[in-house]
Amino acid sequence: MYIEYSLDQVDEAAQEVLKxxxxxxxxxCLDGELGAGKTTLVSALCRAWGxxxxxxxxxxxxxxxYQSPDGPVYHLDCxxxxxxxxxxxxxxxxxxxxxGWILIEWAGILNSLLPRGVCILRLSLSFDGSARxxxxxxxx
Numbered sequence: 248m249y250i251e252y253s254l255d256q257v258d259e260a261a262q263e264v265l266k267x268x269x270x271x272x273x274x275x276c277l278d279g280e281l282g283a284g285k286t287t288l289v290s291a292l293c294r295a296w297g298x299x300x301x302x303x304x305x306x307x308x309x310x311x312x313y314q315s316p317d318g319p320v321y322h323l324d325c326x327x328x329x330x331x332x333x334x335x336x337x338x339x340x341x342x343x344x345x346x347g348w349i350l351i352e353w354a355g356i357l358n359s360l361l362p363r364g365v366c367i368l369r370l371s372l373s374f375d376g377s378a379r380x381x382x383x384x385x386x387x
């Protein structure tokens with residue numbers, strides 16, 4: 248699935264993502280350069296799940312937990328992790344084994360821990376920066 252959207256359309260883009268995923272809890276890895284809109288899309292997904300608290304980047308805390316009406320949503324940001332061992336020491340496996348939605352920014356360091364078939368959202372900016380591009384694919 249491919250979506251191109253402006254910032255004022257991010258909530259609609261989040262709804263399209265959830266529709267494409269049959270609104271079934273799973274691991275979603277968000278991939279893209281700095282400024283591509285990963286955390287902005289996470290915020291929109293959280294709003295779509297009915298989470299009242301604003302979603303913010305957990306860059307320094309590594310993980311934020313939000314409560315939706317249907318259960319917890321975990322938002323991990325692995326940007327500052329230097330090794331897989333550091334992730335393991337922080338208890339990342341517990342989050343990956345949970346049954347709720349798990350949103351992971353900069354997930355590359357966790358590749359060996361991720362199950363097959365995770366959802367990957369590849370985000371990029373249009374050439375002039377006026378639009379976001381989102382490509383939904385499944386990992387192998």
